[in-house]
Every structure is written in C-alpha cells, then in structure tokens.
Amino acid sequence: MQNVKIVLKSGKDQSVHRYHPWIFSGAIKKIYGSPAEGDFVEVYDNKDTFLAVGHYQPGSIAVRIISFKNVVPDTGFFRDRIRSALNYRKALGLTENDHTNVYRLVHAEGDDLPGLIIDFYNGVAVMQMHSVGMYRLKTEFTGILKELLGEKLTGVFDKSEETLPYMSGVKATNEFLYGNAGPVTVMENGFHFKVDWTSGQKTGFFIDQRENRRLLNEYTFGRQVLNMFGYTGSFSVYAMKDAKLVHTVDSSASAIDLADENIRLNFGNDERHQAFKADAFDFMGDINGRYDLIILDPPAFAKHKNVLSNALQGYKKLNIKAIEQIKPGGIIFTFSCSQVVTKENFRKSVFTAAANTGRRVRILHQMGQPADHPVNIYHPESEYLKGLVLYVE
Ligand code: SAH
Numbered sequence: 396m397q398n399v400k401i402v403l404k405s406g407k408d409q410s411v412h413r414y415h416p417w418i419f420s421g422a423i424k425k426i427y428g429s430p431a432e433g434d435f436v437e438v439y440d441n442k443d444t445f446l447a448v449g450h451y452q453p454g455s456i457a458v459r460i461i462s463f464k465n466v467v468p469d470t471g472f473f474r475d476r477i478r479s480a481l482n483y484r485k486a487l488g489l490t491e492n493d494h495t496n497v498y499r500l501v502h503a504e505g506d507d508l509p510g511l512i513i514d515f516y517n518g519v520a521v522m523q524m525h526s527v528g529m530y531r532l533k534t535e536f537t538g539i540l541k542e543l544l545g546e547k548l549t550g551v552f553d554k555s556e557e558t559l560p561y562m563s564g565v566k567a568t569n570e571f572l573y574g575n576a577g578p579v580t581v582m583e584n585g586f587h588f589k590v591d592w593t594s595g596q597k598t599g600f601f602i603d604q605r606e607n608r609r610l611l612n613e614y615t616f617g618r619q620v621l622n623m624f625g626y627t628g629s630f631s632v633y634a635m636k637d638a639k640l641v642h643t644v645d646s647s648a649s650a651i652d653l654a655d656e657n658i659r660l661n662f663g664n665d666e667r668h669q670a671f672k673a674d675a676f677d678f679m680g681d682i683n684g685r686y687d688l689i690i691l692d693p694p695a696f697a698k699h700k701n702v703l704s705n706a707l708q709g710y711k712k713l714n715i716k717a718i719e720q721i722k723p724g725g726i727i728f729t730f731s732c733s734q735v736v737t738k739e740n741f742r743k744s745v746f747t748a749a750a751n752t753g754r755r756v757r758i759l760h761q762m763g764q765p766a767d768h769p770v771n772i773y774h775p776e777s778e779y780l781k782g783l784v785l786y787v788e
Contacts (some may be wrong), residue, residue, distance in 0.1 A: 450528025
C-alpha cells in the first residue's frame, strides 16, 4: 500500500502546511499510480517533499488527510486515534455519567478522523462513514471499539448506506457488525429517549443539541412552547418539565409518533403536550400571540454552497414568522445546522428577519455545538451548529 503518490501544484501545499485536512482535486498536479476509491495515498509538494498521507476519493475533495506524518495508518494507528477520542470524552465527563449515556465518540475531522462518525447510544455504537477509505476499515473499527469499551459495548451498527459519496462505486448496507440490539432507550441529562438508528435520521438522535436543550429548560417555566421541526421531540421533552403547554410540529408522521412516544416515556399521558403533523410554514401561517417560547431547529436548508442564498432566505422567512407572531416578552431559540452557512450569515438572516418585523429584539445567548462535537482549529468547516436565543418585546 501507499505506493500511490499525489503531487500538488506549486503553491497548493499552503493549506496542508496549515494542517487543513482536505486536498481538493484542483490542487493536484499529477497522480503517480492509479488509486482506487478509498486507497491510502501519499501527498507531496511540487518539490517532492512529503506532506501527508490520506484516503483517496474521486470527486471534489480528492484526499482526506489522515496524518501529516509519514506513518503507516494501520490498525494500531487508528486504535490510538480512537482511544484519544474516547479519553477526550472521558475528560468531558461523558463516559461515566449518571445522567447521560449518549454522546458522540468520534466527530470526523474534529477528532482527526475525517469521514468517520461514531455515536454512542447506551451501549450501542452507531458508525456512519462519509468516505470509502473509512468504510473499508469498518471491521477494524469494530474490533477497536470492542477492545476499548469492553463490556460497556453491546453492539456496533454500521449506518453508511446513505452517507457514502454519491458517486461511490461501493454499496453499503446498514447492518450490525457486532451484537444485534433493538432500539435502545438512552438517558440525557436525566431525560429518556428511544433511539432507533435503523429508521431514524442520521444515526438516530441529534446529540449535538444536548446543551442547548438544557439551556432551554431555564426558560420554559409556565410558558406556552412551540417546538418546530421537533423530530424525536427532544426539545419538547425538556420543555415538558415545567411548561404550561408544549406543541411539537414536524412534517413526518414517524417523527410525530416518536415525539409522542418520548413524551410518554418521561411524563406518561400528559395533556399539556400535543404533536401536529404539518408543514412548518403552513403551521406558522397564523400563530399570532399563541406562544411565548418558540424553537426553530430546521434541517440543513443548504447542503451546498450554490444554494446558500436560498437557504438564507429560508432562515429569514422562518424567523420572520416567529418574531412577528410571538407574544410580547417571548423567547425564540433559533438554529442553523447547515455547514455552509456561517455564524455571521446566520446572524444576518435573523437580523434581517427582526428588522422586517420592527419589534425590539435582544440576543440572550449565542450557541454552538457541544464539546463532544469538537471543532478542529485547522478545519473551520467542522463548526456547523449555530443558534441564537432571542428575547422579543
Ligand atoms: N429538533 C430536532 C431535530 C430536527 S431535524 C431534534 O432536536 O432532534 C429536522 C426535522 O424537520 C425532521 O424531523 C424533518 O422531518 C422536519 N422537517 C423537514 N422539513 C419540514 C417542514 N417543511 N415542515 C416541518 N417539518 C419539517
């Protein structure tokens, strides 16, 4: 292996010297050898100096760098990287926690493992690979997880069917690589949630909102809460602790069922909660004065840069509807999880929305992703979740 050598065009080595983990195809001068999808390749500058070793992938991001050192990325190498990711979560207090048994164990570039996501759900590790290079290592990763987690690990599920590159010649199947547990119930900050990785979106649960959900709890007392784009109803569950009423809205029927189920799991048949299957924009057509806390956590409106302006329009429209209609003294939790929408862009669309309504709006909090979704300082793209808490007079 590693006999494929990729030489960069003059000057195109700069980002590698700044430890950015991606090599774009346009930066490549010549490929010596004919790498298959997912092969390890060595990257050199124009003067034949070694720069990095990474996974090759035909497409815009041609190489995802695994190491800036001239190493052989064998099982021992990946064991060290995953152990480091686990130790980091230990340091965050997530691995031995009486109130939380769900966390992200590996966050791709954020943990120097580009293309690999591993979420831990009360014993079951759900892996999602975004590159063929990582996908080809799934058996090794399973062995490493068994070794590092011991009896804490009851299963490893591979959910890469929808996440491997679109043009990839490799066909993944969602399946257990170890164990065969059904859906599990996880605990987060003392609340319980059913997680079904087989039918659910992404790996089954949006772990990245954990701290924002906890923050929500500081503002829910006695309020009439509207949770838009509710999915598992996770924000609704937190809100139910002390809100006057909670309405969950999602366009997907299965999401609505799951939200109802999670409310029952924590609060039984509590009439304060109601879930509505509806399109967000329709539902928010006329909600004037009905709510004094609104959560807006839409799916990524922009997945690619070329649809950025449409996405910003989407955020603006949505936020106008909420800011315009919320009760005076109301609070809005508004988010964007689109990677291509920057913090500044998002704030600008919320600003434009506020200006459209003419209401007084203050920013109470600015939120991001939790520490188990770390941002690699050399890879600003790993920062994707942004949120604002607004007070509307
Ligand atoms: N807030 C959730 C995550 C939201 S994911 C959590 O904390 O877990 C986005 C959700 O928006 C999905 O469940 C999807 O079904 C829903 N959705 C997508 N488009 C929608 C629309 N136009 N109207 C309402 N819901 C929509």
